[in-house]
Amino acid sequence: MTEKTSSKDSTSVGAQQHKRSPIGTAMRVLTAVTGSEFAEKYGLRDPLNRVAYEATKTGFKSLGAANRAFTQKSGGGAPQRPAVTPKGYFNLNPDDEQAMIAETVRDFATEILRPAAYDADNAAAAPEEILGRSAELGITMINVPEAFDGAASDRGVVTNALVAEAMAYGDMGLAVPLLAPSGVATTLTNFGSDAQQQTYLPDFAGESVPASAVVVAEPWPLFDAFDLRTKATRVPSGYRLEGVKSFVPNAGSAELFLVGAMLDGRPALFIVESDSEGLSIEADPGMGLRAAGMGRLILDKVSVPAHAILGGEEGDPAVAAYTDVVRLSRLGWSALAAGTAKAVLDYVVPYVNEREAFGEPISNRQAVAFMVATIATEVDSIRLVTLRGASRAEQGLSFAREAALARKLTIDKGLQIGLDGIQLLGGHGFTKEHPVERWYRDLRGAGIGEGVVVL
Structure with missing residues (x-):
């Protein structure tokens, strides 16, 4: 035990005595004398401080000069480079x-x-x-x-x-x-x-x-994908579903739905065919994503068989399946936002380079150039986080953090990209002559979408 303690102590900070140079020794002596009562008594403190300052400055100059005394070599061979070895790091290059x-x-x-x-x-x-x-x-x-x-x-x-x-x-x-x-x-x-x-x-x-869709969203303020108002109740034949779902694409033509509902206070997905009794569809067009033909799904005591629950059985498997589906759908919406945001970027860059004001392209203006650069930066931020989450999900690793970050970026930065795209086009951005106003509305929808696009 004594040997171990000694070995440990020998590695502690300050335990090893380093060889002191002549300059270091002289400075140690000057420092000790400067702080002594002798220097104070005979008024030597200020002169000694000046000596120490000059000595330090001269010493550093000497050391610097010595360090810069390089010896030139002729060379002629191949330069040495570290080997580049693939190590399985995150790689954005598709196969x-x-x-x-x-x-x-x-x-x-x-x-x-x-x-x-x-x-x-x-x-x-x-x-x-x-x-x-x-x-x-x-x-x-x-x-x-x-x-x-x-x-x-x-x-x-x-x-x-x-x-x-x-x-x-x-x-x-x-x-x-x-x-x-x-x-x-x-x-x-x-x-x-x-x-x-x-x-x-x-x-x-x-x-x-x-035509089919994964249906999670509901038309209520402060909607929470893990606290649904749509309820599933056990009945002798299986389950009975009641509630209202929104954000259902191509709702009028859909033949199959995977519907999110709460069962015993826990979320799960249920397979519901469009001809089920008690199921009806209402049109629900919104500000953006209008081409998707969004509608509402009205579930009025819709009965489904016991084997309609996704995940194989009730309890943890069904909840785990629902949780992963929601997270994968959030990555899906972020991937959509990355594509539309890139379309905005590719549209505004040639516009600001060709549009002239005061005899020069408006891209020469610093405010315009900075706004375009910000869009390019945020497009990559959404894309990188989304693909990292997709990569982890594909490997069976946890991707909850990446899904949450991708959703946050989509909500904040996706909408800002659309807004900046309109701003860069000036009055043209407000008109339907250019597609950026539609992309702006769609990006707003990507920030609130749940379900539907599951990666």
């Missing part, structure tokens, strides 16, 4: 398959969705031909297991985030109803029982994908 999927979706979004967005926004509905053409992309199929004729062999949360981002780059309002069935397929694949998967998933891998 070849992901890049191909994202590029295909982005081409579809810019060539098909964006030209149709203006009319779809006015009509508050997505055109049927576009809903049909989206099935040809196979977006839903990539989330259906191969056993059900799908293409999913591994969990593809990052791929889904890239798809949502690319789709919203064209138009978020149209992206939401196009991606909603994919969210249902993802939820059934990740959390559905064997019977639920065999019943519903084969239809999501075919050419005629059923």
